[in-house]
Structures are given as C-alpha cells and as structure tokens.
Amino acid sequence: MSRPPLKPSNRTPIRQAAVSPTFSPLYRQIKELMVRALGAGEWAPGAAIPSESELAVRFGVSQGTVRKAIDEMAAENLLVRRQGKGTFVxxxxxxxxxxxxxxxxxxxxxxxxxxxxxxxxxxxxxxxxVARVLRLQVGDPVVVLERLLRFDGDPVVLDEIILPADIFGTLTLDMLKHADRSLYSVFESQFAVRMIRAEERLRAVAADVQVASLLGVAEGDPLLLVERVTYTYGDRPVEWRRGRYATGHYHYFNELS
Structure with a gap:
C-alpha cells in the first residue's frame, strides 16, 4: 500500500506540505523537504545539517529513508559527506x-x-x-558583467554574464575586483545564491575584432562559444553566461557515464 506524502512535524520551520504525488518514493519526498529547507536558508552553505537520526525523528521516517535522500543529494552536489565529521551543505x-x-x-x-x-x-x-532565458519580463532590470579568465596569465575565456537585478542589483565592478574567490563564491557569500545546476550549449564561432584583441588571437580565429544557463534552488534560472573560449592550447572535456 502506498504511503501518503509526508508533512513536516511541528518542530520544523518548513510550513509547506510535500507536493509530491502519492507514487513518489518516500525518500524523494524527504529529499524535497530538505531541498526546500536549503532554499529557505535554514542550513547555510558550508554548515552541518542535522544527523540522520535527528532528521528521521523530524520527518517521522526511518534513518534508512533519510540516508537514501542524503545519498541522492550528495550525488547532486547539494550536500557533502565528510568522514567522521558529518554531512554539510x-x-x-x-x-x-x-x-x-x-x-x-x-x-x-x-x-x-x-x-x-x-x-x-x-x-x-x-x-x-534575456527575458525568455531568465524568465523575466522584457525591460526588467538586469546586471551585465564581462570578465576574462586567465590561466597562468594567458587570457583563455571571455565571459558575458547576465544576472537578474532583483537579486544582484547591488553588484559592482569594485566588488568583483576586490574578491579573492571564485565568481560563484561571491554570489553565494554576498547574495546568498548558490548555483545548483547548469545547462550548456556549444557552437563554433569566429573571433571579431574586439574579442580577438582581448583573447590575444587573430580576428576570424575559431573560438568555442559556450552558452550556459545556471539554476539555483527551486529551479530558478539566475545566470545566463556566454563564454568565448580560445582553444589553441585547451579543449572542452566532459566525462559521460
């Protein structure tokens, strides 16, 4: 007999009931509740989450069910297990x-x-x-930034990045120049936005005059154009990135399994 979707107990700050249909596996319902907690900021990036036994009590399920939910979240890079220390966001x-x-x-x-x-x-x-990709209205404010990614000093990637201003409206060039961490780390620490997954499309393009000058290649040289849409919790698109890659000494590598 299938079990009905779970609702969090009175001890949890999550107020929404699970919306999964009754045929959804129980661990998936627990995973959905935990993802909602992450999106609501209940557990901050880098913070430890409650133990499996605590979560089992909270959701009224077995530790095995919680463990399976955490395993799937770890496989999706939402959580990180650390031997002897626990599980962290x-x-x-x-x-x-x-x-x-x-x-x-x-x-x-x-x-x-x-x-x-x-x-x-x-x-x-x-x-x-832009409105279609980021699910905005035409004319909505956005933030557009450009950056070079250098490897050992050599310019290899020229990125144009478009972000919704309702989240990133206070982002400034000075903030980016003084950051001593990756761009996504800045988004996480300054704007509480974590990039969960991305979709990419690749095509070959020719370098125009401006791009060629910035990447140190000849006008008309072939480049790899990588268009990326990145999503945060709730499957909301929060970044549209168009990167031009100089592949004279580099290649795009993706391991499939």
Missing amino acids: ASHNDPRSFYRFLRLTPDDGAVRQARSEPLSCRNAAATDT
Missing part, C-alpha cells in the same frame, strides 16, 4: 568546487592557475531573449 567556497562547471582542460594535462579579471559591470534592461 555544499559551498562554492570549497576549493574543489571553484570551477565545478568549467570543463576547459589544457591539452598537455598540466595544472594551470586560473584568475578571474573583471572588465565591466553595468545595468541594462532585459531583451526578448
């Missing part, structure tokens, strides 16, 4: 996740030191395309 401040979404690899396999160089940060109005 994943954070962009973890050096292992600095370039989690960057799939650019040197041809020789050597490790290269990456550095972000902000170029501009301005306010703009959402065009038809």
